[in-house]
Amino acid sequence: MDSNGGGAAQARETGTLGKLMVLLDLVTHADAPLRFTDVLALAGQPRGTLHRQLSHLVEEGLLELDGDGRYAPGLRLLDFAARSWARNEFRMIAEPHLADLQRATGETVHLGVLRGQSIIYLDKVEGRQPVRMYSQIGNASPCYCTGVGKAALSLLPAESLVDLVAGLSFTSFTASTHVSAETLLAEIREIADQGYAFDREEHEAGIRCVAAPVWSEDRTFMGGISITGPAYRLSMELLHQWAVPVQLAAARIMEGMRVRLGPRR
Amino acid sequence: MDSNGGGAAQARETGTLGKLMVLLDLVTHADAPLRFTDVLALAGQPRGTLHRQLSHLVEEGLLELDGDGRYAPGLRLLDFAARSWARNEFRMIAEPHLADLQRATGETVHLGVLRGQSIIYLDKVEGRQPVRMYSQIGNASPCYCTGVGKAALSLLPAESLVDLVAGLSFTSFTASTHVSAETLLAEIREIADQGYAFDREEHEAGIRCVAAPVWSEDRTFMGGISITGPAYRLSMELLHQWAVPVQLAAARIMEGMRVRLGPRR
DNA sequence: ATCGTTGTTCCATTATTTGGAACTTAATTT
């Protein structure tokens, strides 16, 4: 009765809200707007119930219902997100250091934090114009195959790390993607020792990165910063050289957090 | 018993979700993270109830609770928003036309749609580099003092317009901001006739714009595009000249929508 | 026009939320 096909649906302890969030997830993760019947099949709930739930989500602007009766993510989500992003202190403090790092290397720089099993990107600084805002910002990527993700994992205490990794379901994005908890844990240990992480085309073929962990003192933010670029331009040798500047930038961000947030706490 | 001090809280017909969204609104609209007691005062609910509600929101990632016991908007909202934005067809279709308009004028171009009483900005194309992603995108601005907003209002059928305007509470951002339903309605009628709208420093002192309405056939999207810039550079004479290219771009976007969405429907 | 499909409404049953009060923990004062 509780067989989840491939989705990451979990029983949550958040009552009515939890059920609605599962629905919201379902619709926002779809590739295209879903009709009522599609959602019905995916959610596996009685029609009456589902209908009311969707109505409520639409009325609150979290979902939108177009003229053809198809459900899509609502635009009110943008308003919430804009506020969340604009007010995020971690991001504000990191911003100038990301820009410095971008200028020093000429490559794209990311800032991301761990939330659940995902890395959520908070900022992105690109060399040239084509900053397609939201292009990467806000995106949730797996933690086990991104530089920032593995850097973040290296910050976790042993027990939490094992628990988190145990809950992962590995998707093999490329030939280099980790597909077992063992190899991943081994690399995380190594990363914890050396203080920086690589992504050797594990998430996307032809894309490499070097990342360093960043965290706030209260452990509210555990994430990292990375320099990303095409493999033909970023040799592993070059990435090794960049490990130092990335770690330096990370250190400056953490110092900034300490100065800014320390006194108040 | 239902006396709302100054907030925009409304009784909604969305049951438990509605109550939680009011809370989410409350926290995301605050200027700084709120402590439990602060929320308690603002929400005016029993402690036990509020505690559980906040816990649920935090557990779902819609709010975050930092080490000092302060509630802030959650980062999961970014993930939702990124998907909502990335998949929005209206925005995708408009994108190239916004870029054209930006190149033709050299000034900043916006795309926004009406949601409730607000304009939500879906895209922004700036001349120079400083595209601070999310800077404007996702922001909700009042409909009665922005070019895009007034353009959008001019699309509403008479009855809906009156209803909507009746529900507005006018904030006087500058000396030119509309503060009465009468003058606003008069200008909206004028805009409906001529097909374009101005913002004469009504939202922000020193900032002007010219906007044209854009809508989808099924009326799911009613909004507009605008050219915005500093008053010293954008004379009212220049803005009058730009009314034509803005309307042209708007027409091309609507044609694009027709071609893209028409066949399927 | 008719049938099958899709979407909507209704209402007794069931499960969740509610809110007062008791309780624990942290901060402040004497």
Added chain:
DNA sequence: AAATTAAGTTCCAAATAATGGAACAACGAT
């Protein structure tokens, strides 16, 4: 350091909202 106050958390009977089966309406296709 002990006492006092404030802040946050847990508990549970009563009130409220969610549930889901079935009947109903709207639409499309043959």
